[in-house]
Amino acid sequence: MVAWLKENATLAREKLTNEIGKHKHSKFMEASTALCALVSAASGGVSSEEKQKMVGFINNSPELKIFNMSDVIKSFNGHCEKFEFDFQLGQAEALKVIAKIKNDPGAGRLLVRVGCAIGASDGDFDEKEKAACRLVCAELGLNPADFDL
Secondary structure, eight states: OOHHHHHHHHHHHHHHHHHHHHHHHHHHHHHHHHHHHHHHHHHHHHOHHHHHHHHHHHHHTTTTTTTTTHHHHHHHHHHHHHHOHHHHHHHHHHHHHGGGGTOHHHHHHHHHHHHHHHTTTOOOOOOHHHHHHHHHHHHHOOGGGGOEE
């Protein structure tokens, strides 16, 4: 009986920790998927390399691996749909979501680095992808030169 209580208490604590983490990092997850869609759309569409790089980042990020991958993909696809409907609208919506992490410079810097990695994932970090990352830097109040942009 004591072992059962200990085990269930541990499981409950882990579940609570995950739920708190999801709440705490949901803005960063949304900003990450918005950024990935923004950089992908800038180069003319989402490549499989860009998708794989995003999934790899999510799986390796301590803050983001707590999210169900289907939720991450749903968020990413939602952003991509906005770009498919209208590029300018998609860009405005993505920047609105990205701006929500402006008060966390560490998260903003990480986000720009992820954008650069996504842009370079297909072997060609072209000028349009770099321009998208510079736009994110401007939105977050970061210096593009810090990222060789």
